[in-house]
Amino acid sequence: QVQLVESGGGLVQAGGSLRLSCAASGRTFSSYAMGWFRQAPGKEREFVAVITWNGGSTKYADSVKGRFTISRDNAKNMVYLEMNSMKPEDTAVYYCAATRWRTELPVGVRSYSYWGQGTQVTVSS
Helix, strand or coil: HHHHHHHEEEEEEECEEEEEEECCCCHHHHCEEEEEEEEEECCEEEEEEECCCCCCCEEECCCCCCEEEEEEEEECEEEEEEECCCCCCEEEEEEEECCCCCCCCCCCCHHHCCCCCEEEEECCC
């Protein structure tokens, strides 16, 4: 099992940047591919980005491609989401998630077994 705790959310102006962090507990962090999802009020949870167990491959939602960067540090059991050129439509609760499909890049919510509690990101116009 793995426990996930997100941090780094907050209020930012449009065009600004934020860096989200996700701390994972457990000795098997490198057994998982890690993803970021987000959920805006009244909307379904949606895929943002995913990174394989060794950081060798990544995938992004079209809406964030070129603006967001996912990375991980297996020595520290951490995964990050660097968000730049932020837009009001990026406003949502952001969730970190882990999937056992360690070499794959799944985008579906159901592919992920473990979730953090979420961190609020608000982008003002």
